[in-house]
Amino acid sequence: GENVEQHPSTLSVQEGDSAVIKCTYSDSASNYFPWYKQELGKGPQLIIDIRSNVGEKKDQRIAVTLNKTAKHFSLHITETQPEDSAVYFCAAVEAGGTSYGKLTFGQGTILTVHP
Amino acid sequence: DTAVSQTPKYLVTQMGNDKSIKCEQNLGHDTMYWYKQDSKKFLKIMFSYNNKELIINETVPNRFSPKSPDKAHLNLHINSLELGDSAVYFCASSLIESNTEAFFGQGTRLTVV
Numbered sequence: 001g002e003n004v005e006q007h008p009s010t011l012s013v014q015e016g017d018s019a020v021i022k023c024t025y026s027d028s029a030s031n032y033f034p035w036y037k038q039e040l041g042k043g044p045q046l047i048i049d050i051r052s053n054v055g056e057k058k059d060q061r062i063a064v065t066l067n068k069t070a071k072h073f074s075l076h077i078t079e080t081q082p083e084d085s086a087v088y089f090c091a092a093v094e095a096g097g098t099s100y101g102k103l104t105f106g107q108g109t110i111l112t113v114h115p
Numbered sequence: 116d117t118a119v120s121q122t123p124k125y126l127v128t129q130m131g132n133d134k135s136i137k138c139e140q141n142l143g144h145d146t147m148y149w150y151k152q153d154s155k156k157f158l159k160i161m162f163s164y165n166n167k168e169l170i171i172n173e174t175v176p177n178r179f180s181p182k183s184p185d186k187a188h189l190n191l192h193i194n195s196l197e198l199g200d201s202a203v204y205f206c207a208s209s210l211i212e213s214n215t216e217a218f219f220g221q222g223t224r225l226t227v228v
Binding site for chain 2: 036042045099107108
């Protein structure tokens with residue numbers, strides 16, 4: 001089955017700095033890679049996703065890159081703000097396959113943005 | 116209008132008891148899931164139902180029994196609760212055909228004492 005590794009487990013930055021979180025996956029059949037943000041006491045919420053036919057996607061201060069050959073993808077947050085502080089999860093899915101949208105998550109990264 | 120709602124939000128119970136968590140989605144999705152988040156924040160799938168049919172059943176003790184009375188509801192019943200069952204349980208839903216995002220509920224924090 002799929003295995004997703006995520007690093008770092010904790011990340012501390014100053015407000016305005018950039019933050020980068022990296023993930024690797026094992027199953028070449030995975031073709032959909034969402035990133036979720038989880039705030040304290042809440043459920044994970046999708047912030048950006050990328051499909052395997054795209055190498056990069058950007059949405060305002062958030063961008064995601066995908067390297068299918070190396071089986072790794074990364075989340076980049078620029079101009080970080082204190083409200084970006086949360087736990088971030090990467091995930092891999094074999095969309096359209098027999099996995100029926102099953103998300104395999106990375107271990108999570110606790111991001112802390114200091115004012 | 117909450118998209119995926121679960122009840123209760125908190126559940127404290129004694130070992131050996133039986134408890135249920137309810138989940139409802141109003142997004143018109145055809146697939147619903149239960150995920151378990153342990154004390155280290157790791158999220159792992161437990162079950163998935165597509166159009167009321169069980170399609171994913173990970174290695175979960177058979178004390179856990181999901182039930183889907185219709186496409187919009189997926190409940191989780193747990194028998195003979197153990198200390199190790201303490202975790203946060205998340206319900207989620209998605210629309211498989213369009214390969215869109217999974218929406219998560221707010222979670223149910225289960226504490227077994």
